[in-house]
Amino acid sequence: MKKSIAIDMDETVADTLSRHIEWYQQHFSVTLNKENMRGHRIYDVVPEAHLTTVRQFPHHPDFFKGLAIFDDAAEVIKELSQSYDIYFASAAMEYPSSFAAKYDWLKKHFPFISEMNYIFCGYKGMLNCDYLIDDSSRHIDVFSGQGYLFDAPHNQNETQYKRVCNTNQII
Amino acid sequence: MKKSIAIDMDETVADTLSRHIEWYQQHFSVTLNKENMRGHRIYDVVPEAHLTTVRQFPHHPDFFKGLAIFDDAAEVIKELSQSYDIYFASAAMEYPSSFAAKYDWLKKHFPFISEMNYIFCGYKGMLNCDYLIDDSSRHIDVFSGQGYLFDAPHNQNETQYKRVCNTNQII
Structure with missing residues (x-):
């Protein structure tokens, strides 16, 4: 499995x-x-x-529309999806007007991941996955598996987490 | 906990x-x-x-608007929420135009459950909860905890699951 x-x-x-x-x-x-x-x-x-x-x-419902995708994200996740089950888990419940934009964005950039693997949630402690990659340490804190902090300007002072510095490092 | x-x-x-x-x-x-x-x-x-x-x-975006709530569901879940962490988990990704209606419906009928505990997903195997109550056996089949089949006309012939016959039986 x-x-x-x-x-x-x-x-x-x-x-x-x-x-x-x-x-x-x-x-x-x-x-x-x-x-x-x-x-x-x-x-x-x-x-x-x-x-x-x-x-x-x-x-605002337009805020999440057409966001830029980080370099290599599509290619890296496509490669990972050969060996892992990939889920996208967004704390979208914080911004309920974002649902449509987020769904459309995932469909556009990751057509190789089924929408059945999208998770719009709030509290990420309820995710039953082996790994979580997230820029917010509060989600990693409650996650039951192994979390990796994705490098972002706001989390530069958080040193107690395993960190991935860019998309390619996920591999 | x-x-x-x-x-x-x-x-x-x-x-x-x-x-x-x-x-x-x-x-x-x-x-x-x-x-x-x-x-x-x-x-x-x-x-x-x-x-x-x-x-x-x-x-259709109106299909899930203003659905009737099952008898006693609000009262029973309010009582359960005293002793359990309650999440609402809907396979909403099957009907992406339903997100807004589903969110509004939960806010209206269960104001005592935080929206951080709503989960719009597809595959329920990724839920890290102890129990799942669901009318669809396919979700119970992939759930890692203890599932209970909620009685519905369509599932009357499915005899291999623990079943709750109405909302009050959840207690």
């Missing part, structure tokens, strides 16, 4: 941070620099006065 | 079959009788000529 890998979407295969920066620029005419966001989420670096607006961005 | 129960939606807490019968009546002016559907899904009992249309019903 193949072992199973659950792969997060935002900031693991989809470049959600760039969308955040793009919308922030459009709304406030300020360009955020990813280099300055090391160890911080976007909510930590914008002025207090912008926070309510920025927190609303991901609740 | 509390044990966890994953509860299916359609035909376990939500009366999806009545919606099917209602839409079938509206489209074809024929009233199906649940008593005649014992051991059969709706797709088994309608004429071949109607099948394509009937199979499309659940793909």
Whole structure:
């Protein structure tokens, strides 16, 4: 029986941070620099006065549409799918207006993974998979299998996790 | 630590079959009788000529809106939630246009269960819960914990499963 890998979407295969920066620029005419966001989420670096607006961005049904895919993600996951059962596990319940965009995005970029292997959830402790690759340590903390922290600007100071620094390192 | 129960939606807490019968009546002016559907899904009992249309019903975004909730489901699950972690696990990936209706329905009828405990998936073998209550034996077959078949007309001939005959029996 193949072992199973659950792969997060935002900031693991989809470049959600760039969308955040793009919308922030459009709304406030300020360009955020990813280099300055090391160890911080976007909510930590914008002025207090912008926070309510920025927190609303991901609740817009267009926010998750057409996100860029990280380099090599499709090729790497296609290769992995030969030897592992691949699931995509997104904490989409945090942004219920994102369901359609997330589903369409997965269908477009990973046509070789059945939609029966998509999981839109909240709490990732309920995943029965062998491995989880996720940029959020809070999901790895509750996962019952072996978690790997996917490198992202916001998690640079989290040193207690096994880390994959880019998509190719997953292999 | 509390044990966890994953509860299916359609035909376990939500009366999806009545919606099917209602839409079938509206489209074809024929009233199906649940008593005649014992051991059969709706797709088994309608004429071949109607099948394509009937199979499309659940793909309409309104199909899952405002479904009736089964008797006592809210009260029973509220009581269970005192002693168990409750998850709702729906194979919603089969009907991606159902996401919004399913989310809204759960929020309305089970406001005491966090949306972080909703799971929209396909394959229920990836659920890490102690129990699963589901009307579809194919989900119980792949579930790693203890499954209970929730009584529904279509599953009357499936005798090899532990069965709960109504919502109160879950307790």
